[in-house]
Amino acid sequence: MAFSNLEKAMAAYIGLDLAAPGVSRAVVKRALGVTARRAVAPTAVGIGGLARRYPVPAAAIAGYGAYEAGLLDPLAEPFERGVRAFEDVVVQAPKRRRAKRKTVFNKAVSEGMKAVKKSTSYGKKGTINNAKKAFGAVNKVASKLNRGKKVSTKGPTGVIKRAISKFFPKKKPVRRTQGKTTYSIKVNK
Numbered sequence: 483m484a485f486s487n488l489e490k491a492m493a494a495y496i497g498l499d500l501a502a503p504g505v506s507r508a509v510v511k512r513a514l515g516v517t518a519r520r521a522v523a524p525t526a527v528g529i530g531g532l533a534r535r536y537p538v539p540a541a542a543i544a545g546y547g548a549y550e551a552g553l554l555d556p557l558a559e560p561f562e563r564g565v566r567a568f569e570d571v572v573v574q575a576p577k578r579r580r581a582k583r584k585t586v587f588n589k590a591v592s593e594g595m596k597a598v599k600k601s602t603s604y605g606k607k608g609t610i611n612n613a614k615k616a617f618g619a620v621n622k623v624a625s626k627l628n629r630g631k632k633v634s635t636k637g638p639t640g641v642i643k644r645a646i647s648k649f650f651p652k653k654k655p656v657r658r659t660q661g662k663t664t665y666s667i668k669v670n671k
Contacts, residue, residue: 492545587624590649594620597645603638624650 533540584592598604598616605611616638623642626633627650633643 488549492542492549586649587628590624590627590646591617591620593649594624594642594646597641598638601638601641603641620646 595610595617598620599610600607604616610616619638620642623633623639624646627643627647630650630652633639635643
């Protein structure tokens with residue numbers, strides 16, 4: 483029995499030469515069976531990792547399994563349509579996730595670290611000699627400004643405050659007038 487167009491396409495995709503003398507359906511099945519038996523242990527252990535590492539053979543094995551199970555019978559008619567459907571259904575690229583947005587606080591911390599690097603607060607200009615300490619100071623100043631608290635305008639905290647105060651606009655105090663009432667007393671004469 484001759485190979486179908488879909489089988490030829492999958493074999494070419496894998497890299498098997500079906501035109502070589504002595505290659506029959508039984509020989510290919512036996513070769514794939516031996517390969518499958520040898521690959522059972524690694525497949526059972528890390529099939530996801532192998533599929534990510536070797537996507538083409540994984541797709542070909544999945545396609546061959548689907549063909550043997552009879553799932554691709556309607557697709558075996560014309561060669562082009564079968565290959566297109568195989569690529570559309572079996573070999574799909576993973577969807578990319580949207581990158582996370584940077585929060586206002588993180589933007590402020592980045593700007594603060596840039597300002598510290600430009601200043602001479604933690605080492606000479608262009609370098610930071612104690613990055614952990616500088617990051618801690620920037621984080622504290624950003625947190626205080628975020629909560630609306632006062633921060634010193636002198637020294638390293640002042641440098642940081644001037645750089646990141648634009649991210650945290652000054653919040654106006656809320657005036658409570660609800661509890662205050664005025665009484666007017668009239669005296670009869």
